[in-house]
Amino acid sequence: MRNFVSKRAEEIPPSGIRKFFDLVLTMEDVISLGVGEPDFRTPWNICESSIYSIEQGTTSYTSNKGLQTLRDALSRYLAEHYNLQYSADNEMIITSGVSEGLDIAVRSVVDPGDEVLIAQPSYVSYAPCVTLAGGKPVPIRCTEKDKFKLNPDALAEKITAKSKALIINFPNNPTGGVMSAGDIKAIADIVIDHDLLLISDEVYAELTYETKHCAAATVSDLWDRTITLNGFSKAYAMTGWRIGYLCAPQELLDAALKIHQYIMLCAPVMGQVGAVEALRSAEEDKNNMVNEYRLRRNLFVAGLNRIGLPCHVPEGAFYAFPSVKTTGLSDVEFAEQLLKNQRVAVVPGSVFGTGGEDHIRCAYAVSRKDLNTALVRMEEFIKTL
Amino acid sequence: MDEKDLDLLRILEENSRLSAEEIATMTNLSKSEVENRVCALEAAQVIRGYSTVVNWELAGNGEVSAIIELKVSPERDYGYDRIAERLSRFRQVKSLRLMTGTYDLQLIVTGKNMQDVSRFVSEHVAPMDRIRETATHIIMKSYKENGNTLFEQREPERLPISP
Numbered sequence: 001m002r003n004f005v006s007k008r009a010e011e012i013p014p015s016g017i018r019k020f021f022d023l024v025l026t027m028e029d030v031i032s033l034g035v036g037e038p039d040f041r042t043p044w045n046i047c048e049s050s051i052y053s054i055e056q057g058t059t060s061y062t063s064n065k066g067l068q069t070l071r072d073a074l075s076r077y078l079a080e081h082y083n084l085q086y087s088a089d090n091e092m093i094i095t096s097g098v099s100e101g102l103d104i105a106v107r108s109v110v111d112p113g114d115e116v117l118i119a120q121p122s123y124v125s126y127a128p129c130v131t132l133a134g135g136k137p138v139p140i141r142c143t144e145k146d147k148f149k150l151n152p153d154a155l156a157e158k159i160t161a162k163s164k165a166l167i168i169n170f171p172n173n174p175t176g177g178v179m180s181a182g183d184i185k186a187i188a189d190i191v192i193d194h195d196l197l198l199i200s201d202e203v204y205a206e207l208t209y210e211t212k213h214c215a216a217a218t219v220s221d222l223w224d225r226t227i228t229l230n231g232f233s234k235a236y237a238m239t240g241w242r243i244g245y246l247c248a249p250q251e252l253l254d255a256a257l258k259i260h261q262y263i264m265l266c267a268p269v270m271g272q273v274g275a276v277e278a279l280r281s282a283e284e285d286k287n288n289m290v291n292e293y294r295l296r297r298n299l300f301v302a303g304l305n306r307i308g309l310p311c312h313v314p315e316g317a318f319y320a321f322p323s324v325k326t327t328g329l330s331d332v333e334f335a336e337q338l339l340k341n342q343r344v345a346v347v348p349g350s351v352f353g354t355g356g357e358d359h360i361r362c363a364y365a366v367s368r369k370d371l372n373t374a375l376v377r378m379e380e381f382i383k384t385l
Numbered sequence: 386m387d388e389k390d391l392d393l394l395r396i397l398e399e400n401s402r403l404s405a406e407e408i409a410t411m412t413n414l415s416k417s418e419v420e421n422r423v424c425a426l427e428a429a430q431v432i433r434g435y436s437t438v439v440n441w442e443l444a445g446n447g448e449v450s451a452i453i454e455l456k457v458s459p460e461r462d463y464g465y466d467r468i469a470e471r472l473s474r475f476r477q478v479k480s481l482r483l484m485t486g487t488y489d490l491q492l493i494v495t496g497k498n499m500q501d502v503s504r505f506v507s508e509h510v511a512p513m514d515r516i517r518e519t520a521t522h523i524i525m526k527s528y529k530e531n532g533n534t535l536f537e538q539r540e541p542e543r544l545p546i547s548p
Contacts, residue, residue, distance in 0.1 A: 347546060368411075
């Protein structure tokens with residue numbers, strides 16, 4: 001029999017966390033700081049409105065772009081909160097999570113041979129999505145010295161005649177780094193000079209602790225050349241609902257919409273109904289969750305520094321990204337041994353690409369009690385080294 | 386009252402048993418700053434006390450609670466205050482509020498058993514001057530107290546590790 005697996009599928013690496021995932025499943029009493037999602041339940045008003053709509057028989061397809069009520073509400077929300085101007089009618093698609101938004105954004109702009117710059121450490125899907133679209137991912141290293149912001153010089157260095165687009169994600173998974181308007185301005189000049197497209201994944205926009213999030217498309221003249229991705233998963237603890245959105249100028253949006261209608265048709269209607277309710281009534285729930293993450297962050301990051309794992313203060317998302325260099329172990333060794341010896345699961349930084357090595361990602365989206373226990377166990381582990 | 390005070394109040398309202406040290410780390414204050422601020426909030430009577438939410442049904446002492454609605458004729462110069470303050474002094478009265486709507490005062494009363502509660506209402510509350518009408522509702526089961534649910538909730542299943 002022939003090997004039926006496509007070269008493209010073969011080319012993409014298997015997920016770096018799979019091994020840990022399997023290992024954790026065999027163990028008991030593990031505190032997992034490896035989960036990239038909120039530990040809160042979806043606020044009940046959101047669940048309730050979705051349940052009611054199902055009872056009312058709202059179970060059909062929606063328009064390809066998504067429910068008009070949701071797009072209207074989103075358009076207003078983005079304008080009010082981020083000064084982001086996108087028309088509900090022709091500059092917005094509701095997607096099945098940001099994952100789908102990312103895929104169709106990349107596929108609608110990347111041709112075979114195009115280079116796509118990716119600020120790393122980054123979420124694990126960016127590079128494989130580029131590869132699947134026939135493009136070539138080009139990582140740019142963000143460093144702790146720069147508080148894990150994208151450094152303009154590092155960006156400029158990697159640009160070639162083949163560069164087509166840049167993917168950024170701030171507040172960042174896994175580092176918790178954020179970019180201010182000034183930081184983005186420095187990047188914007190380079191992006192515009194080299195006529196690049198910007199894909200900005202802002203799914204952690206609501207989770208900032210010191211300063212308000214700055215949407216990339218609002219800086220300089222970036223709007224015309226930016227695809228903004230965002231979603232409800234992180235802000236409203238709605239990961240399983242799979243509701244994200246893609247916003248872009250109409251020409252780009254129409255291209256993405258063509259792909260969306262063939263591969264997804266529409267995002268699940270129950271999730272869309274829930275998302276409408278999230279915007280309508282869950283502001284306070286969201287603020288309470290953000291407040292709790294902030295307290296946990298302070299608790300956990302102070303703890304990491306105390307036990308000897310130097311960690312910059314992450315200003316957004318819910319990840320701490322300490323260095324393990326002083327322990328003499330690689331990030332993978334550290335994560336494996338910590339799990340086996342002290343039953344704390346973290347994710348090795350190298351999983352997130354260039355710049356992640358020698359760091360571990362710890363999600364502090366777990367209870368304070370578990371964070372404290374994890375710190376005790378981690379300290380014990382470090383003492384044995 | 387600033388953001389830090391609000392942080393302290395939110396933290397303490399949820400769990401007043403945390404150490405000053407732990408609260409200090411969470412709020413980026415020093416331990417003594419936390420202690421001073423809490424003292425000030427106590428002195429200003431913003432913090433009125435520290436209590437524990439008990440599920441008495443599980444503790445199994447058979448205690449009974451009731452919500453009692455009272456229609457009251459207000460007094461010249463004092464309105465409802467004097468009678469409300471008088472009612473508040475009874476040990477059995479756990480909460481007392483003045484309400485809008487079809488009745489005036491709402492009491493939450495606890496007693497050893499149903500007879501105990503009904504005796505308290507008929508002997509002490511109902512005969513008081515100015516009380517025109519009482520309605521007693523025995524609480525059959527509590528599902529939520531002070532923001533805490535009292536029923537078992539299954540922990541949602543999460544993946545052990547996700548990107």
